[in-house]
Amino acid sequence: MSTVYLGTLAHLKANPFENPDALEIIEYGALWVDEKGAIIDFGKRSDILPKVPEAWIEDFDDAWLIPGLIDGHIHFPQYFATAAHGGQLLDWLVQSILPAETAFADPVYGKDAAKRFVKQLLSCGTTTAMVFGSQFHHANEALFEAAKESGLRLIAGATLMDSPGEGIPDSLLQTPKQTLADAETLIKLCRDEPLLHYAITPRYALSCSEEMMRLCAGLLHDHPETYLQTHINENRNEIEAVLGHFNQCKDYLEAYEHYGLVTDRTVLAHNIHPTDGELTRIAQAGCAVCHCPSSNLYLGSGLFPLSRHVKQGIGIVLGTDIGAGTSFSIWRNLSDAYKIQQLQGQSLDAAHLLYLATLGGAKALRLDHETGNFAMGKSADFFVLDPQEYDYLAERLRHCQNLDRQLFCLLHLASERQIEATFVRGRRVYGHG
Ligand SMILES: [Zn+2]
Structure with missing residues (x-):
C-alpha cells in the first residue's frame, strides 16, 4: 500500500x-x-x-x-578524531589523525565504529554519503554491511596510501596487489546493491606511488560504474609540497591528470586555491568539486571560491569532512557555507544553500535521477x-x-x-x- x-x-x-x-x-x-x-x-x-x-x-x-542531505566528503576512520586541537592540515594529520586511523586495524573496533558512523549520519538527515574508508579491508566490509542494513546510500572505498613518509605509521600503508583484490571484492558486492557504490580513493597526490596511481586509473577504466575521490588544493603548504614532488606539473590538478584520474566520475575535495586553468580543465572534464565549510574554517585552510566554480558550471557537493569538520550535519555546515561566502561579498539565499545540500549535490554525484x-x-x-x-x-x-x-x-x-x-x-x- x-x-x-x-x-x-x-x-x-x-x-x-x-x-x-x-x-x-x-x-x-x-x-x-x-x-x-x-x-x-x-x-x-x-x-x-x-x-x-x-x-x-x-x-x-x-x-x-x-x-535527504548529501554529504560528499567524510572520513570513516576519523569518526573518533573530531575536534583534535592544533595545527593546519599536514601537522594535524600526522599528530592527530593518522594515529586515530590505525585503531581500525582491530576488527571489533572497526565493526562497532561502522554501525555508529552510519547511524550518526542518518540521525543528521544525511541519506547519501561519499566516504573515505579505512585502510583496513575488514573495516570497509563492516561499513558497507552497516550501510546495507540501515539503508544509507553509500559511496565509499579504501583510503589508499603506499608511499612511506615522515609520521605515517607503517600499518596504514597498503600494497597495490592487496588494494586491487580488496577493491574488486567490494566492487562486486556493490553490483547487487542499488544503494551501494564503490569509490576508488587515493588519499592525495603525495600518498600514492606511481604504481598505485596507475592501478587507480585501471580500476576506474575497468569499472566505469565506480567513482574516484581525492583531495586537491586544500592548503598552501600542501600545494607547495605536491608541486615540489611533481616538479614537471604546472599545477596540482596535472598530478592527477597525468594518470587519467580527472574524469566525469571524479570528485575533488576542497579546491580552495585553484588556478583559473585548473577550474577550466575541471569543468571540461565534467569533474565535481566538494566544498567542506566547517573543515575549511577549523583547519584555517581558506575561503572556498564558490562563484568561480559556479561561473564554470562545475558540479558542487558539500561535505562535512569529519574529522576536520566539527559537525556530522550537512545542515549545520550550511550556516558556515553562508558565512564563508559573506566574507567574499556574496550573500547566498535559502534556495542556494538548500540546493548545495540536496539537488546540487545529487547532480554533482550523478545521482539526481534517484535522489535530491x-x-x-x-x-x-x-x-x-x-x-x-x-x-x-x-x-x-x-x-x-x-x-x-x-x-x-x-x-x-x-x-x-x-x-x-x-x-x-x-x-x-x-x-x-
Ligand atoms: Zn578529507
Whole structure:
C-alpha cells in the first residue's frame, strides 16, 4: 500500500544559480510514495489526498519535509578524531589523525565504529554519503554491511596510501596487489546493491606511488560504474609540497591528470586555491568539486571560491569532512557555507544553500535521477525537521514574514536535534514510528 506523508514540503525544482524560481515550499503539503519507496506525486494536501485511493497517512503536522542531505566528503576512520586541537592540515594529520586511523586495524573496533558512523549520519538527515574508508579491508566490509542494513546510500572505498613518509605509521600503508583484490571484492558486492557504490580513493597526490596511481586509473577504466575521490588544493603548504614532488606539473590538478584520474566520475575535495586553468580543465572534464565549510574554517585552510566554480558550471557537493569538520550535519555546515561566502561579498539565499545540500549535490554525484528533490519517480529520500522541538526556534519562525524567510532561519538555527525521522526509499531509517 502507498503512503502519504503530511507536512511543509521544501525542495528545489531546478538550479537556483540559473533559475530564480527554483525553490518550492508547500505549506500543508503532501508527499505520496508507493510501496517500493518511489514518489508518486506531491503538492498541497487538498490536491493530493482526493487522488489517493487508499494509503497510510503519516501526519507530521507543522514539521518540514526536506530531501535527504548529501554529504560528499567524510572520513570513516576519523569518526573518533573530531575536534583534535592544533595545527593546519599536514601537522594535524600526522599528530592527530593518522594515529586515530590505525585503531581500525582491530576488527571489533572497526565493526562497532561502522554501525555508529552510519547511524550518526542518518540521525543528521544525511541519506547519501561519499566516504573515505579505512585502510583496513575488514573495516570497509563492516561499513558497507552497516550501510546495507540501515539503508544509507553509500559511496565509499579504501583510503589508499603506499608511499612511506615522515609520521605515517607503517600499518596504514597498503600494497597495490592487496588494494586491487580488496577493491574488486567490494566492487562486486556493490553490483547487487542499488544503494551501494564503490569509490576508488587515493588519499592525495603525495600518498600514492606511481604504481598505485596507475592501478587507480585501471580500476576506474575497468569499472566505469565506480567513482574516484581525492583531495586537491586544500592548503598552501600542501600545494607547495605536491608541486615540489611533481616538479614537471604546472599545477596540482596535472598530478592527477597525468594518470587519467580527472574524469566525469571524479570528485575533488576542497579546491580552495585553484588556478583559473585548473577550474577550466575541471569543468571540461565534467569533474565535481566538494566544498567542506566547517573543515575549511577549523583547519584555517581558506575561503572556498564558490562563484568561480559556479561561473564554470562545475558540479558542487558539500561535505562535512569529519574529522576536520566539527559537525556530522550537512545542515549545520550550511550556516558556515553562508558565512564563508559573506566574507567574499556574496550573500547566498535559502534556495542556494538548500540546493548545495540536496539537488546540487545529487547532480554533482550523478545521482539526481534517484535522489535530491521530490520529483515524481525519484526515491523518497527525506527527513522531517520539527522546529517545535526548540522553543526559541518556534518563536523565531512566528516572526518571519514568509516561508522563504522561515527556511533561511531554519538553515542557520535548526540542527540535527530537531530531526524527528529520516527516510531512504520510503523506509524509515532513523526515528520512531
Ligand atoms: Zn578529507
